[in-house]
Amino acid sequence: MFADLAVPVVVAPMAGGPSTPALVAGAIEAGGSGFLAGAYLTPDALRTQIEATRALTAGPFGVNLFTPGAESTADLTDYRSRVAAEADRLGIAAGTPNWDDDHYAAKLDVVLDARVPVVSFTFGLPRPDDVTRLHAAGVLVVVTVTTPTEARAATAAGADALCVQGAAAGAHRGTFTNDPAFPGGAPLYDLLPALRLIGAETGLPLIATGGLVHGADVAAVVAAGAVAAQLGTAFLRCPEAGTQPAHRAALAAADRETTLTRAFSGRPARGLVNRFITDHGPAAPAAYPQIHHLTRPVRAAAAQAGDPEAMALWAGQGYPLATDGPVAEVIATLATQAAAATARLASRFSPH
Numbered sequence: 411m412f413a414d415l416a417v418p419v420v421v422a423p424m425a426g427g428p429s430t431p432a433l434v435a436g437a438i439e440a441g442g443s444g445f446l447a448g449a450y451l452t453p454d455a456l457r458t459q460i461e462a463t464r465a466l467t468a469g470p471f472g473v474n475l476f477t478p479g480a481e482s483t484a485d486l487t488d489y490r491s492r493v494a495a496e497a498d499r500l501g502i503a504a505g506t507p508n509w510d511d512d513h514y515a516a517k518l519d520v521v522l523d524a525r526v527p528v529v530s531f532t533f534g535l536p537r538p539d540d541v542t543r544l545h546a547a548g549v550l551v552v553v554t555v556t557t558p559t560e561a562r563a564a565t566a567a568g569a570d571a572l573c574v575q576g577a578a579a580g581a582h583r584g585t586f587t588n589d590p591a592f593p594g595g596a597p598l599y600d601l602l603p604a605l606r607l608i609g610a611e612t613g614l615p616l617i618a619t620g621g622l623v624h625g626a627d628v629a630a631v632v633a634a635g636a637v638a639a640q641l642g643t644a645f646l647r648c649p650e651a652g653t654q655p656a657h658r659a660a661l662a663a664a665d666r667e668t669t670l671t672r673a674f675s676g677r678p679a680r681g682l683v684n685r686f687i688t689d690h691g692p693a694a695p696a697a698y699p700q701i702h703h704l705t706r707p708v709r710a711a712a713a714q715a716g717d718p719e720a721m722a723l724w725a726g727q728g729y730p731l732a733t734d735g736p737v738a739e740v741i742a743t744l745a746t747q748a749a750a751a752t753a754r755l756a757s758r759f760s761p762h
């Protein structure tokens with residue numbers, strides 16, 4: 411499905427609002443592809459999004475799910491009081507830091523039932539039974555990996571393709587582990603070394619993701635062996651995306667650095683630096699999804715109030731170059747830029 415796209419560009423799954431049926435369908439109609447974000451949705455809401463996407467396009471699209479991890483035993487007492495103070499400031503109550511599996515099994519049933527042709531997994535491997543069921547139904551299994559070690563495990567688990575995520579990626583790192591010893595949850599690989607090392611070990615198709623915002627970046631990862639490039643931040647400001655207005659404005663201002671932080675969810679994620687990250691990031695425990703649930707009302711209230719200093723402004727490092735055009739226009743521009751980059755390369759490297 412990815413190797414024969416007219417434009418080898420995939421709209422990344424973007425949980426928490428930005429992913430919409432219109433964004434995914436728009437990408438497909440423009441010659442690319444896309445994933446709906448299953449995370450944080452109820453199974454019913456996911457089914458509704460799949461149906462809504464199918465009403466807009468006859469083309470194939472994927473669904474992404476977060477694989478549940480083990481419950482952390484980290485002490486949350488200090489962080490609970492920090493977030494309670496933030497909630498007080500906004501006149502609301504903080505969330506309850508419970509562990510849950512995000513309705514993983516029920517959502518897997520939804521995608522199987524709806525015969526979605528591709529499912530990608532993030533934060534770890536699907537269970538062997540899940541892979542067996544998906545394969546029996548003819549569903550392509552994609553696993554997000556960030557290191558050669560994860561790629562080896564995903565290959566052994568029966569993945570049909572790998573989504574290789576580099577360090578510059580916006581929002582959550584797809585690491586299998588959430589090791590407090592690592593600011594990124596696991597060793598942090600830039601995209602090109604990750605593609606090169608993983609490509610040296612596996613013949614699986616690789617989808618490259620992380621920090622790509624220009625057609626020349628797409629051409630670069632295809633030159634490096636990827637079948638397609640998965641872009642998230644490049645589409646965050648599209649009118650079809652469900653990105654919050656204050657998030658869009660902060661991206662457009664392009665005056666903040668990005669950083670990795672556990673401040674909002676307890677898992678490392680890349681976002682624009684703001685007060686919440688600066689004040690609380692260093693104290694945030696490696697406890698996902700407890701911290702996600704704890705901070706959710708604060709993030710929602712800040713977004714509603716248009717306050718960029720207490721919400722998660724997810725962004726990949728290339729964000730200043732992203733635009734606000736419709737998804738079809740962004741994909742057409744990427745295709746034109748990639749063709750120009752390819753022509754430049756051909757003239758640079760052709761034998762004289």
Ligand SMILES: Cc1cc2nc3c(=O)[nH]c(=O)nc-3n(C[C@H](O)[C@H](O)[C@H](O)COP(=O)(O)O)c2cc1C
Nearest residue numbers: 422423424425532579580581620621641642643726
């Ligand atoms: C707002 C936002 C939400 C994201 N949500 C998900 C998600 O639900 N599942 C997932 O696998 N990746 C998610 N990602 C990461 C993307 O899949 C991808 O790795 C990343 O966007 C690539 O970097 P870029 O943003 O620089 O293009 C998200 C990215 C963003 C920006």
